Amino acid sequence: MDKLPFLLIMLALAAGVFALLAVGWRNRLRRQADVEPLPEIPAELGAALAVADGQYVASTTAGDWLDRIAVHNLGIRTNAELSVHPEGVLFDRAGAGPVFIPAARLTGVRQESGMAGKFVEKDGLLVVSWMLGTRELDSGFRTRHAGDKTLLLNALQDLIPAAPQANADSGK
DSSP states (O other), X not given: OOSHHHHHHHHHHHHHHHHHHHHHHHHHHHHTTTSOOOOOOOSSOOOOSEEEEXXXXXXXXXXXXXXXXXXXXXXXXXXXXXXXXXXXXXXXXXXXXXXXXXXXXXEEEEEESEETTEEOSTTOEEEEEEEETTEEEEEEEEESSHHHHHHHHHHHHHHSOOHHHHHHHHTO
């Protein structure tokens, strides 16, 4: 039996799948054209409160882990260094450009077991919630070393504005 026709059919199917993926990504970019530009990185950042190497998973619409944000390369999984500074959070992504989130735009941080096609052990991902214009986003990060996750989580929790505490004070 000749294997060449089978090979050609498989190659055509693979090419068709990749073409459909490219069309879907292009359409997602078009639908998300109204997403505001990323915040600028300050000229000078204060000393890092916490730093860890790991993997930037993706940014998604808050609460919808399958809705990747394609614009500004926010939906691309890449190696990164996450550093927490008094001014905000910096994802220094390899090959995709840095993402800086000012401290005032942070809305929460939590641990999850997965998002956007990346699933790990219980509480294996740090998920940072933040505002980009009027959109709330979730950005996931997996530390390379498990011990770094607690250090980052504590630094992020200290950095995020204490909105519930402010509401409690206003009731006095």
